[in-house]
Amino acid sequence: xxxxxxxxxxxxxxxxxxxxxxxxxxxxxxxxxxxxxxxxxxxxxxxxxxxxxxxxxxxxxxxxxxxxxxxxxxxxxxxxxxxxxxxxxxxxxxxxxxxxxxxxxxxxxxxxxxxxxxxxxxxxxxxxxxxxxxxxxxxxxxxxxxxxxxxxxxxxxxxxxxxxxxxxxxxxxxxxxxxxxxxxxxxxxxxxxxxxxxxxxxxxxxxxxxxxxxxxxxxxxxxxxxxxxxxxxxxxxxxxxxxxxxxxxxxxxxxxxxxxxxxxxxxxxxxxxxxxxxxxxxxxxxxxxxxxxxxxxxxxxxxxxxxxxxxxxxxxxxxxxxxxxxxxxxxxxxxxxxxxxxxxxxxxxxxxxxxxxxxxxxxxxxxxxxxxxxxxxxxxxxxxxxxxxxxxxxxxxxxxxxxxxxxxxxxxxxxxxxxxxxxxxxxxxxxxxxxxxxxxxxxxxxxxxxxxx
Numbered sequence: 001x002x003x004x005x006x007x008x009x010x011x012x013x014x015x016x017x018x019x020x021x022x023x024x025x026x027x028x029x030x031x032x033x034x035x036x037x038x039x040x041x042x043x044x045x046x047x048x049x050x051x052x053x054x055x056x057x058x059x060x061x062x063x064x065x066x067x068x069x070x071x072x073x074x075x076x077x078x079x080x081x082x083x084x085x086x087x088x089x090x091x092x093x094x095x096x097x098x099x100x101x102x103x104x105x106x107x108x109x110x111x112x113x114x115x116x117x118x119x120x121x122x123x124x125x126x127x128x129x130x131x132x133x134x135x136x137x138x139x140x141x142x143x144x145x146x147x148x149x150x151x152x153x154x155x156x157x158x159x160x161x162x163x164x165x166x167x168x169x170x171x172x173x174x175x176x177x178x179x180x181x182x183x184x185x186x187x188x189x190x191x192x193x194x195x196x197x198x199x200x201x202x203x204x205x206x207x208x209x210x211x212x213x214x215x216x217x218x219x220x221x222x223x224x225x226x227x228x229x230x231x232x233x234x235x236x237x238x239x240x241x242x243x244x245x246x247x248x249x250x251x252x253x254x255x256x257x258x259x260x261x262x263x264x265x266x267x268x269x270x271x272x273x274x275x276x277x278x279x280x281x282x283x284x285x286x287x288x289x290x291x292x293x294x295x296x297x298x299x300x301x302x303x304x305x306x307x308x309x310x311x312x313x314x315x316x317x318x319x320x321x322x323x324x325x326x327x328x329x330x331x332x333x334x335x336x337x338x339x340x341x342x343x344x345x346x347x348x349x350x351x352x353x354x355x356x357x358x359x360x361x362x363x364x365x366x367x368x369x370x371x372x373x374x375x376x377x378x379x380x381x382x383x384x385x386x387x388x389x390x391x392x393x394x395x396x397x398x399x400x401x402x403x404x405x406x407x408x409x410x411x412x413x414x415x416x417x418x419x420x421x422x423x424x425x426x427x428x429x430x431x432x433x434x435x436x437x438x439x440x441x442x443x444x445x446x447x448x449x450x451x452x453x
Contacts, residue, residue: 015134016127018255020044020062024054024077025069025096030119034067037123038130051080058084062254062293063091065133067126068113070097070104078104082111088236088288090251092133096121141252145216148231148249161202164346165339169331173200176328181207186278186323188263189301191330194380197301198261200330205257210297213256216249221265229270232260234285234292250283253296263300263323264309271316278322298323333375333382337416340370343379344395347386355390362395364448365428368420369396419447 019042023034031047039045046061048054050072057063070077081093095113097104105116114136115129163170163177180187181204189197198217205215218232234248249258260266266274277283278298282291300323309315333340341362348360362370375381389395419437423444426432434441 015138016041016131018043019064019130019134021046021130022054022057022063022066023047024051024066024072024080026050026072027069030069030096033123034126037126041127042130051075051077054080055084058089059290060293064137065130066091066093067130068093068095070095070108071099078107078111078113081108081113085112085237085245086289088285088290088292090234090245090247090285090292092137094126094129094133141214141247144247144252145214145249148252149217160196160199161206163196163199163203163330165336165342167336167338169336170339173328173330174203177204178207180204180326180328182209183326184297185325186297187299187326187328188306188323189299189328189330191301191303192332192376192378193303194378195330195332196379197303197330198259200328201257201259201299201301204299204328205259205297208257208297210256214253215257215259216253217259217261218249219261219265220270221262225267225269229267229273230286232270233273233283234288236285236288246285248283248285250277250294250296251285251292255295257297257299259299259301261301262303264302264304264306264315266315268316271319275316275319275322278319333378337371340375340382341367343382344370344386347383351387351390360386360389360393360395365424366396368423368428369399372417372420373399416447419444 021038021042021044023031023038023045024047025031025034026049028049031049035045035047044063046057046063048057051074054066054068066081068077068081077095077097081089081095089112092114093112094115094117095108096117096119098119100118108116114133117125117129163174165171177200187201187204189200191197201217202215205211218228220228222228230246230248232248232250234251235246237245273284277294280291281294283294284291306315306320306324310317310320333343344362348362352359377384385398386395389397392398419433422436423430423433426436430444431441434444437444
């Protein structure tokens with residue numbers, strides 16, 4: 001009886017299926033063995049017969065793992081690896097050699113090798129070594145992204161991946177995100193501060209083919225110009241200290257999505273560098289001599305009119321036209337009051353465990369006050385208000401309702417405020433309020449259903 005072939009794909013890391021490997025060895029037999037061993041499990045396996053050919057490949061492609069022989073004519077693998085770190089290598093290296101002297105192992109580690117295999121080795125040994133490197137790189141990248149969010153004071157517990165609300169305005173935004181999620185084009189999300197632009201960016205990523213890959217976020221107004229640009233583009237280590245190398249967020253988000261919040265705050269130098277990234281799909285880290293290939297979807301946001309900034313000369317016209325491909329606009333809360341109570345219910349549910357089960361009730365009177373307020377800070381202000389309400393025990397406390405005479409608003413918002421103010425004056429007696437307004441009680445009931453009250 002013929003035995004069934006063994007499926008090794010379940011034995012090793014699932015990351016193998018997306019891995020790009022470069023094999024560098026002067027022996028055709030070893031290159032052939034490594035390529036035949038790795039090709040069935042990896043998305044791309046290429047080979048180079050010497051370090052010169054390997055350098056040329058690294059100039060045009062990015063590899064996750066380099067499997068590198070040490071003893072080769074002209075230049076040793078260790079010497080070449082140290083040189084690559086100097087000019088900009090962002091990938092892991094596994095050194096293979098027939099000689100196991102301690103000095104060689106130490107030199108390989110100092111040159112930046114992650115693993116070390118002694119010839120001869122079996123196919124499962126090299127597959128395990130590659131899988132370990134991929135798992136380590138994934139964990140390190142996740143840690144880097146998490147550290148960035150903590151350094152940027154981003155509360156990861158507040159992150160959402162879906163826009164909340166039942167209004168037709170927010171449903172239109174959700175439908176648009178659904179339609180464009182799988183498109184490769186750049187996206188810019190516009191709207192006032194606090195409307196949920198990053199939530200929309202995360203939702204776009206989650207709906208795309210990149211959902212299983214990293215999502216990174218950076219505010220273009222954060223930090224100094226120098227630290228921001230290093231965070232975004234990365235930095236190459238100089239000398240033997242490989243730990244000083246910094247993988248920028250463009251590289252950390254490889255394969256996934258990078259969200260640049262407040263893109264209008266970019267410095268002139270960063271704008272020029274970003275244009276090059278968009279045009280070439282490559283990034284050049286600080287002090288690097290090599291551009292590193294990228295595969296990242298860029299999503300931008302702004303709360304200002306980029307066109308006005310272009311006309312004023314503070315934002316580059318060529319960058320504006322490159323990022324303004326697909327535009328998603330999120331209306332402010334005052335234009336979609338139906339979503340206010342949906343968000344309040346969400347925040348109450350999310351925060352309740354942090355306040356030891358304390359509960360807050362949304363009475364019709366409290367709901368009416370929440371709907372009468374304009375929420376100039378939008379969902380961000382609303383969330384902070386709910387958090388304060390848990391502390392002071394009153395959802396309506398500290399709401400400074402503006403005088404109607406000073407309001408400049410949509411017709412729907414003016415109607416809503418007038419009905420709610422009249423109802424408040426009538427002590428929430430709907431029949432009395434309907435008589436004063438000259439409308440039917442059913443009209444008030446219908447409006448309240450629309451507003452979620």
